[in-house]
Amino acid sequence: SDTKMVSLDAMDEQLIQKAKQEGVETMWDRKVTMKAPCGFGEKGVCCRICAMGPCRVSPVEGKGAQRGICGATADTIVARNFARMIAAGTAAHSDHAREIAHVMHLASKDGNYTIKDEKKLLRLAEEWEVKTEGKDIYDIAHEVAEIALNEFGKPFGTLRFLERAPEPRKKIWEKLKIKPRAIDREIATIMHSTHMGCTSDAESLIHMGMRTALADGWGGSMIGTEFSDILFGTPVPRETEANLGVLEEKQINILLHGHEPSLSEMIVMASQDPELVKLAHEVGAEGINLAGMCCTGNEVTMRHGVKIAGNFYQQELAVLTGVVEAVIVDVQCIFPSLTPITDCYHTKFITTSPKAKITGATHIEFNEEKALESAKGIVREAIENFKNRKQDKIFIPKTKAQATVGYSVEAVIKQLDRVVNSQIDPLGTVKPLADVIKAGVLRGAAGIVGCNNPKTQHDYGHIEVMKKLIANDVIVVTTGCAAQAAAKAGLTSKDAAKLAGKGLQAVCELVDIPPVLHMGSCVDISRIITLVSETAKFMGVDNCDLPVVGVAPEWMSEKAVAIGNYVMASGIDVFLGVLPPVTGSPEVVDLLTNRVEEMTGAKFFMDEDSLKLADMMLVRIEEKRKNLEK
Ligand code: BF8
Ligand code: SF4
Structure with missing residues (x-):
């Protein structure tokens, strides 16, 4: 079979063998059946936007159909498809944020959802000019939540969080007219403008895409992170473990998979309920073991140290162990x-959201108004399923790694405070970080994020790029499935400092951090954007002046496309290890990998060879340093 498909983890390989023996189909089988992808789709030149089509135009000039029936060129078709990917990604992150804002709106002192970080709420209230004096904290929360909910559809003005950006960045956005107005509005504008017979100009579509993407990064995602911290606590460093070896043979294993912490937080609470723990013992288990997967896994590991079962690529493998009582998803x-x-094992597959019903799954709708009760019902299902395990189908790989997680911006700053002489400098700033970057002790920083994709070897891109960068004194911050890859490879443990260059090693020791910092889920890329912007502001420069890069070695989702575009529009270069479906348009490729730089100060770099990509990052970082050192 395709050697690229061979996993980095030897134990993943064992599970794939187990699947073969048991006649279970996995994504690896389907990848083979799928053969080579459609060349037109891969290049982005297939249009299904109206019923005169589908039209597929030739990606080669002068050969084959050059225009769709309406006359749309490859440039138009590619740019329209790309813009729609941004809109879909923005919709997903932002709808997640909307749910969290609704949860904050129903938070109450005696309810299931309470306010865990009052200080953060008060800071936000002040930022949004909500009067707080003499007011009940829950009244403040509700008012702030309502303002956030209005960010989705307000008729006038632009998004509030944009004000957090460095001044020069705001000027660029103003000049380009890409300050998002309201989150839903930007998504709707893309859907309208890409409707048959609207925008055909590729540059205009890329431009619109940036504005919509910014509504994700500085809107939906930032609301998602801020509100989750206020409701469930701002993460602090904590220890955990990662990889399928965290599953326990003698315990009830519940796999938490999906994204919104409003569900997973309640499952965490329910799993500690004395009655349910008692029930678990009654059915013969030693306890209830939660294991996280994908971003929900990141949310609960950041705030509770819940162990990480694995990333995107491992969702089927986890079930193959035969010890998962329930997979709970939103x-x-x-x-x-x-x-x-799950039909091949005893595992219950439980969907909870009306937005993601899955054929054949058990749907137990999660009711936020009776959140804990709903969560308890779901956990009970898992416990009662323990007796149905098939003993001859059990195989848990032993592999797992120690990981330190929980690096919110607040937590990073707190670590930095360790080296501040408080008689000279104030505590609570990014000054130590700015100092070591300016001095060149750290050459720069990289945000390595995103998914797994069977177009690449599992986790290989993440791990190799991370190793290469830290060895070259580039500190790495990570989220999403990339963060889980890092955790499994031991790179988020403080021990990993030994793999770092001398400068980074010294920094890790002084401030007591690992060289790769787990900053959370994909919406938490807003934490990275915040950290970069705070550093730029502190140094009196713009984001694009800093030796900072964004990297998605194995991305696959539309959310990732939205992220890539807001990171670029925020002034940070973006390196992609999987080519987006734009290669059928030289115009769009030129825009993304070249001309956007004149507009935003950053651009895309694309290469399927992740080590080559890493070399390009280092070159780019040194280029930026030259200007910074001037
Ligand atoms: O939002 S990194 S596979 S889990 S899309 Fe999905 Fe990609 Fe994982 Fe979270 Ni992000
Ligand atoms: Fe074809 Fe144009 Fe319709 Fe697209 S919008 S399907 S290119 S006719």
């Missing part, structure tokens, strides 16, 4: 194949 990145695969 939205996003869930394989529909979890239905047939």
Whole structure:
């Protein structure tokens, strides 16, 4: 079979063998059946936007159909498809944020959802000019939540969080007219403008895409992160473990998969309920073991140290162990194949969101108004399923790694405070970080994020790029499935400092951090954007002046496309290890990898060879340093 498909983890390989023996189909089988992808789709030149089509135009000039029936060129078709990917990604992140804002709106002192970080709420209230004096904290929360909910559809003005950006960045956005107005509005504008017979100009579509993407980064995603911290606590460093070896043979294993912490937080609470723990013992288990997967896994590991079962690529493999009583999901990145695969074992596949019903799954709708009760019902299902395990189908790989997680911006700054002489400098700033970057002790920083994709070897891109960068004194911050790859490879443990260059090693020791910092889920890329912007502001420069890069070695989702575009529009270069479906348009490729730089100070770099990509990052970082050192 394709050597690229061979996993980095030897134990993943063992599970794939187990699947073969048991006649269970996995994504690896389907990848083979799928053969080579459609060349037109891969290049982005297939248009299905109206019923005169589908039209597929030739990606080669002068050969084959040059225009769709309406006359749309390859440039138009590619740019329209790309813009729609941004809109879909923005919709997903932002709808997640909307749910969290609604949860904050129903938070109450005696309810299931309370306010965990009052200080953060008060800071936000002040930022948004909500009066706080003499007011009940829950009244403040509700008012702030309502303002956030209005960010989705307000008729006038631009998004509030944009004000957090460095001054020169805001000027660029103003000049380009890409300050998003309201989150839903930007998504709707893309859907309208890409409707048959609207925008055909590729540059205009890329431009619109940036504005919509910014509504994700500085809107939906930032609301998602801020509100989750206020409701569930701002993460602090904590220890955990990662990889399928965290599953326990003698315990009830519940796999938490999906995205919104409003569900997973309640499952964490329910799993500690004395009655349910008692029930678990009654059915013969030693306890209840939660294991996280994908971004929900990141949310609960950041705030509770819940162990990480694995990333995107491993969702089927986790079921193959035969010890998972229930896979509980809400939205996003869930394989529909979890239905047939859980059917081969005793595992219950439980969907909870009306936004993501999956054929064949058990749907237990999660009711936020009775959140804990709903969560308890779901956990009970898992416990009662323990007796149905098939003993001859059990195989848990032993592999797992120690990981330190929980690096919110606040937590990073707190670590930095360790080296501040408080008689000279104030505590609570990014000054130590700015100092070591300016001095060149750290050459720069990289945000390595995103998914797994069977177009690449599992985790290989993440791990190799991370190793190369830290060895070259580039500190790495990470989220999403990339963060889980890092955790499994031991790179988020403080021990990993030994793999770092001398400068980074010294920094890790002084401030007591690992060289790769787990900053959370994909919406938490807003934490990275915040950290970069705070550093730029502190140094009196713009984001694009800093030796900072964004990297998605194995991305696959539309959310990732939205992220890539807001990171670029925020002034940070973006390196992609998987080519987006734009190569059928030289115009769009030129825009993204070249001309956007004149507009935003950053651009895309694309290469399927992740080590080559890493070399390009280092070159780019040194280029930026030259200007910084001037
Ligand atoms: O939002 S990194 S596979 S889990 S899309 Fe999905 Fe990609 Fe994982 Fe979270 Ni992000
Ligand atoms: Fe074809 Fe144009 Fe319709 Fe697209 S919008 S399907 S290119 S006719």
